[in-house]
Amino acid sequence: MKKNIAGTEVDVNEEGYLTDMSQWNEAIAAAIAAEEGVGTLTDAHMKVVRYLREQQAKGAALTIRSMGKSGVVTTKELYDLFPGGPLKKASKIAGIPKPVGCI
Numbered sequence: 001m002k003k004n005i006a007g008t009e010v011d012v013n014e015e016g017y018l019t020d021m022s023q024w025n026e027a028i029a030a031a032i033a034a035e036e037g038v039g040t041l042t043d044a045h046m047k048v049v050r051y052l053r054e055q056q057a058k059g060a061a062l063t064i065r066s067m068g069k070s071g072v073v074t075t076k077e078l079y080d081l082f083p084g085g086p087l088k089k090a091s092k093i094a095g096i097p098k099p100v101g102c103i
Helices: 026-035 043-058 064-069 075-081 086-094
Strands: 002-005 008-011
Touching: 002 026, 008 026, 026 043, 026 086, 043 075, 043 086, 064 075, 064 086, 075 086
Parallel strands: none
Antiparallel strands: 002 008
């Protein structure tokens, strides 16, 4: 289905995750972050978002545990940056599919 995010028509699934990673940009990330209640994206947020996009492009399985071991953020920082479902929200903001382990 189509959705207009930050003035751009993008393809999303029924949960609002982008279905085409190439449609993502930082304006879309900022708009999704606002929608998800994350607020303004800081450098720390963007570091996580970029890391998630790189890992997704490599086909790596993403988990909160792997994020905590990544050296990008600690598990606590991930929860602080993306409260109420950190990996799920961070993935949505990053324009990648919802991680398999997320409900």
